[in-house]
Amino acid sequence: MSLKLTILGCHSATPRVNAHPTSQLLEIKNHYFLIDCGEGTQVQLRKYKVKFAAIKRIFISHLHGDHIFGLIGLISTFRILNRESELHIYGPKGIKEIITIQLKLSNSWTHYPLLFHELTSSESELLYEDDNVEVYTIPLDHRIYTNGFLFREKKGERKLNMNAILNCEEIERCDYQNLKNGKDFILKNGKVIKNEDLTSNPPNPLSYAFCSDTCFYPKIVPQIKNVSCLYHETTFLNDKEALAATTKHSTAQQAATIALQANVKQLIIGHYSGRYKNIEAFKTEALEVFENIHLALEGTVFEIS
């Protein structure tokens, strides 16, 4: 089991040549979740060979342009490509109005079902769930209503220990599912074989927390505790801590502090302000606080296992 995270854009504010605003593609349990959609995201998807049709759910953190201006273009391109399957959009209240006014005035309604899930709550909500995965909002603190997103694999079935099972003649193939579900096996003579003697623990479920944009906001720590991977915005370095506070962004040191407090396995940082020419400086600063740091860079693929 693994998560695969592709960085499509990792910069803040305005797109520039070879510097795209926020967008990420998360592959988890056969889902392709698109997270944020700055201008040019559809071109980045083409560049990194993502099959458009695989994307069924798009999560938008907030309505600032560097996180959403590419959404209408992607929705329109899905239409031009004759998409038929449902597309679900999760984002702040108002997102439906932004998109539909443009589809209406261009007389370009989608032929595929376009379903909006508008968010208003300041408490964490379950947005999506199936047998394998669940997605929650992570309420953040930014200049406008903003949510991060927590993607969690569900705990899988226990793994069969075939050597032990084949040693016991009474266990048949039709019993396997009960064993995977954690049940003990009862022999005809009434004797109980403990499940842990016949199976082993499933892999630990993986989890990914996306936190952008936000000021330093320790309130999120309990919700993202122990996640396999945290993405946290680092718009500024420590030299601009005051500016980070007034614009409700974070410094690299603050992101690393959140990672440390939440005991996450690894931290990916991004959403760099264009004022910094040396992106490595973000990593250097964050490493002073937390060890396992990676820079979000366009086209980078993180395999999280």
Add this chain to the structure above:
Amino acid sequence: MSLKLTILGCHSATPRVNAHPTSQLLEIKNHYFLIDCGEGTQVQLRKYKVKFAAIKRIFISHLHGDHIFGLIGLISTFRILNRESELHIYGPKGIKEIITIQLKLSNSWTHYPLLFHELTSSESELLYEDDNVEVYTIPLDHRIYTNGFLFREKKGERKLNMNAILNCEEIERCDYQNLKNGKDFILKNGKVIKNEDLTSNPPNPLSYAFCSDTCFYPKIVPQIKNVSCLYHETTFLNDKEALAATTKHSTAQQAATIALQANVKQLIIGHYSGRYKNIEAFKTEALEVFENIHLALEGTVFEIS
């Protein structure tokens, strides 16, 4: 005198890697007019080193995404760059609603004056005029309300013939403006020196007609008669003439026919459908009808004099 036209994007429908939708920058008489603004236009402006602040007027032909989806991003970037001067947007009714709903919901109102000029007329209108230039709509026939734009230099002042002027002792510097304006000179003895003996004709005013998107629509011919340069869309080749008709686009042959009928000096073609891999085929087809054909290609600069 010359016009300078920079092709920022020349493709139709969806942006792709190195294939941007319609946008052009026209420099005429110290104006920088942006025409259409598909997704990614602001990055193209950066790529081709256009000073953002120079753009004061943006003309949008219609509300299909490949002509407008980059506008909100550009408007937002002007804000981030602390623009203070007015920005005028000319486009179909509804364009103000599209932009303002996004500024409102992101709480990102511009600090500079953003002035919309919404168009509804099916007759040609004068959109802008100063001492040097005038801009008219060219009503087109597309699936939704669409205008092309006609940019015309005004006839300049007559050129002083300094040899003739210096031969006449009575003509002083303060008389020059009257001569430039075409007035004869009257000597103290009452004798008249004809203006054409003291000045020569000004250069012929240049003109540029932008016609996209539209079906084959000869009704525009009288308005664009004799223009220095015509841009006309060629979404399809002749093999898709029927599709061009149903989607209200033009073939290369049809664009060339309009150029021929209007007796324009040169024709630039673009807005190529992504189905054609060989763009040169558009030129080949158009050359069968009209001689002076140029392909719009990203980054190409046309100097029209």
